[in-house]
Amino acid sequence: MTRDATITILVPAALRACCGGASELPLSAPSVHAVLEELEKTYPSLYRSICDETGKVRRHVNLFVNTSHVRDRQGLDTALAPGDVITILPAVSGG
């Protein structure tokens, strides 16, 4: 773990309007939780689309660090290393 890991966030098409159309956002943060805190400051609309007002990740939003779902690692406490990629994906749905 590093205090200033430079990571990349992959933004799904449905949320790119929240960050000026960007599909990728570079960020320096030591954990997934810190990433969300940074997004709350820099892209509040994107943050609100990922987390509800209590700070919980929305039920149907999945966060991956590289290919691992954060729930299979240490949740929002998952540490990040330089070069990690965080992917934001909506859950699959039907109907």
Add this chain to the structure above:
Amino acid sequence: MPERVILSIGTKKGLFVADAPKTRGSFALRGPFGPGVGVYATLIDTRGKPRLYASSCNPFFGMKVLLSTDLGKSFKETKSAPAFPKEDGRALINIWSLEAGDNKKDLWCGVEPASLFRSDDCGDSWEMVSGISNHEHARKWQPGNGGLCLHTILRDGKRMHLGISTGGHYMSEDGGRSFKASNKGIGAGFQPDPYPEFGQCVHKIVSHKDAPGRLYIQNHGGWAEWDGPGGPRPDIGVLRSDDYGRSWRSIAKGLPSDFGFPIVVHPHDPDTIYVVPLVPMTRTCPDGAPAVWRSENGGDSWKRLARGFSKKESYFTVLRDAMDIDELKSPALYFGTTTGQLWIGRDGGEKWDCLFDSLPPIHCVKVAVV
């Protein structure tokens, strides 16, 4: 520009807008806006330059409020949507009601879990109204099948009436600062006490500017055959108040069922009201034969209006906000169905035609002449 009739139609898959000349002969449809996302509330704000609002209730990414300033040709999100304060501990699940406030930029918004928000800048920022959102009853309200929603906001000067399912009718006489439950005469079929202080499943409340103090409710009826604790509760479904909502009495006599969701009042006659009775168990049209029922004497008697509807094999539901009436001299009613049909009832509901028959399931319908 000649006046046009605008319909704002909230569906399971986004918002549609239809418009027609005042003759209402043919409606042109556009949309969906906010495609793929359910819309449970819409408002055509005709104060000043018309504005169309719609909730966009995204189960993935949260609630948004959509705004159009070009009569529904395009929409954009407002800068924010209602949200509970972080320390509150609740999170917004749905937006059920959008209503105009006093000033041109003022809006009110009812949400799930049942709470009220207010905006003074056309929906760009919102403030929770604590008088009802933190009411001493709030944590005791229970969700119905549709969720725990604040779905009706009626205003009359300093008076405000709210409909909550399931919470009942709450009223304010100080402009929305404080609220009290006011459910005397409003029954509940799903509680041991047939007439509790609060907790009723009110479906919709309407009023008329020319009849101060009078209100009509479509409540959750259908308990005439109930044989559980407290016994049968006939006729608790359609009610009227003549004292600003302090007490209520049944006006369901003559209807085939006192269960239904919407209730609408005629724009030029406070004695004329419309309901859509449904079979309580299935929430569909009795005998598969749709009908709107009209009273022209404030609920003393009812007439079945079914000219143009199928006489059989039609089993749709009309939800609480899915019926409205325009304000033309001879007004037309409009309702949307859970099967995606949009119907118009010209001449006050005397003759019905299906305008669109294959939309997504319809949650809400609003009409305005602009």
